[in-house]
Amino acid sequence: MKNKIRLREELKGKRLEISKNEVQKRSKLIVEELLSLPDFFRADIVHTYISTKNNEVDTHDLIRLLLKQKKRVVVPIADKATKTMRHSELFSLSELVGGAYGILEPRMCRPVPVSDLQVVIVPALAVDRKGHRLGFGAGFYDRFLHDVKLPTIALAYDFQVIDEVPQEPTDVPVSYVVTDREIIRCRN
Numbered sequence: 561m562k563n564k565i566r567l568r569e570e571l572k573g574k575r576l577e578i579s580k581n582e583v584q585k586r587s588k589l590i591v592e593e594l595l596s597l598p599d600f601f602r603a604d605i606v607h608t609y610i611s612t613k614n615n616e617v618d619t620h621d622l623i624r625l626l627l628k629q630k631k632r633v634v635v636p637i638a639d640k641a642t643k644t645m646r647h648s649e650l651f652s653l654s655e656l657v658g659g660a661y662g663i664l665e666p667r668m669c670r671p672v673p674v675s676d677l678q679v680v681i682v683p684a685l686a687v688d689r690k691g692h693r694l695g696f697g698a699g700f701y702d703r704f705l706h707d708v709k710l711p712t713i714a715l716a717y718d719f720q721v722i723d724e725v726p727q728e729p730t731d732v733p734v735s736y737v738v739t740d741r742e743i744i745r746c747r748n
Contacts (some may be wrong), residue, residue: 563724563726564697565697566735567686567694567722567726568696568697571685571694571720573670575615575659575685575717576614576615578615578717583641584618586591587617587618587619587740589740589741590716590738591621593641593739593740593742594681594713596714596743597622597713599711599735599736600679603711604631605632605678606634606678607634607635607636607677607681608681609635609683610623610636610663613662613663617715618675619681620653621628622698623650623653627652632649632672634672635647635651635665636648636665637660637666638659638663638665638698639660640660640661643703644665644700645700645703646669646692647671647672647673647674647677648672650666655668661698674707674708679712680704680711680713681713681715682712682734683695686716686720687714687722687738688722688724689746690746691714691734691747692724693714693725694726699730702732703730711735711736713734713736713737713738714734714736715739716737716738716739717740718740721737721739728741731737733747734746746747
């Protein structure tokens with residue numbers, strides 16, 4: 561099994577090789593798959609990452625769609641000092657500014673308790689069919705998801721689904737993986 565550092569570099573490289581046009585095309589297919597998932601479709605309060613860099617699955621159109629459907633959109637704000645996330649309601653993409661780690665976040669925080677959330681969309685560099693996810697290594701999502709007992713969904717391109725993601729005791733698997741080709745049900 562490859563170690564996490566090598567795997568991260570390899571998958572960042574693969575992601576950078578796809579064109580912006582390909583990112584948009586594949587992201588659109590992923591969102592279409594996501595919309596067919598009952599756990600997502602029924603949710604009125606959706607926590608999602610904001611795609612920012614390195615050709616990650618684009619969530620901007622998803623956020624616009626959710627806002628248009630009058631669903632509440634909650635996004636993370638990374639706190640570098642505590643290595644934890646705060647959760648803020650987002651009313652418009654125009655509120656976003658560059659934050660910690662170059663990630664977009666709302667200019668103003670409108671706190672939302674984790675207990676209000678109904679589904680969580682998480683980013684991934686790699687995933688496996690058991691729901692194990694490789695992120696960027698800071699552990700923000702694993703700390704956040706540790707006590708979350710609701711559906712969690714990783715968005716990934718089909719080439720990011722690998723046989724086995726190296727695991728550590730602190731890693732928290734997701735419930736579903738949604739790619740441009742399929743929905744993978746990982747756990748209940």
